[in-house]
Amino acid sequence: MLRFEPVPFRVDDDADYDAVILTSANALRAVDLAASPLLRLPLFAVGAHTADAARAAGFDKVIVAKGDAVSLRDLVLARVEAGELPASATLLYLAGADLSRDLAGELGERGLSVVTHTTYRMAPVAGFPREVSDAFMANRITAVLHYSRRSAQAFLDTIRADGIEISALALPQCCISAAVAAVLHDAGATKVVVAARPDENALLEALSRALRPRPE
Structure with missing residues (x-):
């Protein structure tokens, strides 16, 4: 982004x-x-x-x-x-x-x-490559990682411009901090996971939690 x-x-x-x-x-x-x-x-x-x-x-x-x-x-x-x-x-x-x-x-x-x-x-990057937009539309992307408020906002701007907002925001959004998560919450994302600490290892742990199968 x-x-x-x-x-x-x-x-x-x-x-x-x-x-x-x-x-x-x-x-x-x-x-x-x-x-x-x-x-x-x-x-x-x-x-x-x-x-x-x-x-x-x-x-x-x-x-x-x-x-x-x-x-x-x-x-x-x-x-x-x-x-x-x-x-x-x-x-x-x-x-x-x-x-x-x-x-x-x-x-x-x-x-x-x-x-x-x-x-x-x-x-900011002008937009996603076509294959990335297609992957969002075809449900081939399983989650999104957000490292900063600015990159999260750039992500939102891009998915809106590419017309894939609904598909993209339906995915788990893994955020490095609560401040970053607020950007996604405000945009309507409902599957927002926040890292326990503001570092990459904790963010990857949040990703693991987000992708863990829910108990029946």
């Missing part, structure tokens, strides 16, 4: 950062950090998937939050309170163009300096 598009970003090796924060693994996809001094900094990742991407990029001091921006904010602040980060630390936030929460602002209110660099955007 959304297409990844990199945004040009040049690593400033002379900048003096104390740590890096990430709310999406996508933020690293367009950045070449080979031999960058940033790799020596602690990196705060929003969840396990993002942490894995950070380690694959070369970071070895990865601190993992519980899968959402609130827990990431609280994790950073806890490290400040523990004396593991300076109270006036400067953080590099590698982010997407569309942010659901003002994490930089919230950390800034607590005395931290956050430098946000946009490294990617997610652009």
Whole structure:
């Protein structure tokens, strides 16, 4: 529903950062950090998937939050309170163009300096390929996974434009959070399942629940 598009970003090796924060693994996809001094900094990742991407990029001091921006904010602040980060630390936030929460602002209110660099955007796809629309109509799709409010809204816009809204919304809609689920509920979906935690493993567990046969 959304297409990844990199945004040009040049690593400033002379900048003096104390740590890096990430709310999406996508933020690293367009950045070449080979031999960058940033790799020596602690990196705060929003969840396990993002942490894995950070380690694959070369970071070895990865601190993992519980899968959402609130827990990431609280994790950073806890490290400040523990004396593991300076109270006036400067953080590099590698982010997407569309942010659901003002994490930089919230950390800034607590005395931290956050430098946000946009490294990617997610652009809406104009429509489904014909074979996907046909699969919805022929009941060959069993469920839909939703990772964000924005992608859920893009899904709704597309199924309406393609004339497959009834068929598509009749399927189980598995959502990574209650906020995402609200978009589907408001659109009239009745089989909405919410992940127990805002991460991909929990979303796949929700999918398993949604597809489990109901007892007779």
